[in-house]
Amino acid sequence: MMICSSFILNHTQEANEWTIYPWIHNNCNSLSDKDQLRAVSFPDIHPSSAGITEGFSMCAGDFVEVYNEESQESAWDAVVTCFFLDTAHNIVEYIEIISKILKDGGIWVNMGPLLYHFADAYGPDDDMSIELSLEDVKRVAYHYGFVMEMEKMIDTTYTANMVSMMQNRYRAAFWTMRKDVSRSKAKKRQ
Template structure:
């Protein structure tokens, strides 16, 4: 690892409130090798796989860079001469390789922080990596790249203007409407945010509004990076990343492609948030039943392998009379058990689960999508790069549904 890594004694510590201490104890217990069957689905195995990915970021990215270099040699000599004379094309490879190294420095810090937080020795990680690579398993390049790009979405100024602001405004104003007396003691309002990613929405709910927020995330790539943020994101714009160097498409200029972004654009006081790692339908299906005042699913429900299980868990984890607030697309994965239309979801939630849909949203949450149903649609960008020559956006669906008092 990079010799410039901060020593463990100098590194800021993670939150140590009673809630955080108790949850970490439960987490470390779930991560024990002797808990359940040791296979690729074991949480410790998935954790080590993700650490493998961050550790090999430079290697995997330079492999791709070499592939692009090789493709360039297939152009005619006269064509390469033209490109070199006018735009010095081959210099891009050299410069991007240096930027990959800088990103690896960040990844090394992320790994070092995770080893400390999860109480894993470097020797265990090294042994895991040797075993994987001896069996021909390379580190996951895409998962690491996509997780790093979520820093842009959640923790940079450009991500706020491009992706967060409109959606967050809808959600935060909705909570204000649902809990008009929260100013008296907002910490009594318990919010659960499954699929929380890198935690920015939860941070804004906790630090701007004062709600007691519990985050939940399954992806170990996300969780590892969030653990880094919760110990290193106390001061704005003290970290940097080159997030767009691994894709050569849709750039207006080379400078856009290679530009660094600083993060976090706002400080994270992680003591005001609690991250519960693991599968939503598993970690909240426990006794005693958790009872939240509101569950906010933001870009989440279409990630389900079994959407019916998500719906069951949402109802179970809400207190009677609690609220389910949703905003996001319906872009299902490659092998979901069920794929419900928006109309299907409304019918099942109303008639099957006994929820009542409420019209508490303002114009910031869009227009009615289904005639006669209190579901709204709003455009929500999702693409990370606000300067790209392409734009990806969803007609994200918003609703508030109240669980019955029974």
């Protein structure tokens, strides 16, 4: 994912410059032969026209290891998590770090399901996994100083072939939360 993202961000000259055939090797659930041969061009907009400004961050590594550093504390105005929270072994730790790295008044935008990636890991060498309900995720966020500004559920797909006979859909949580200055300071005093 990182190699592809870096390539698109750093080596694209125009919108729809690159073309791939993502379904060429999959002959299941096709309505017609031409569906399997369908091309997809990307990116839909040129990256430099997307409003990406100084301070945009993308780095390889474990979220906890990279952002749970003193240098990251109160360093960010906004954090966007998309199909991300459920990748955690410990979602509480992710939320704590998001709160820690946001400036007071900072915004957290989230979109995604809670399909916990490590929920079925049972071996003796597997890290434990914490799987909270959406209700409990919001409670934890509140505990770490977040206030809900907007919330809704969105029906969506993830890497889907929209003309396939098979459609996997998510009813994903979408929200904007703000790190509340007064609640954050109150937490620091305790």
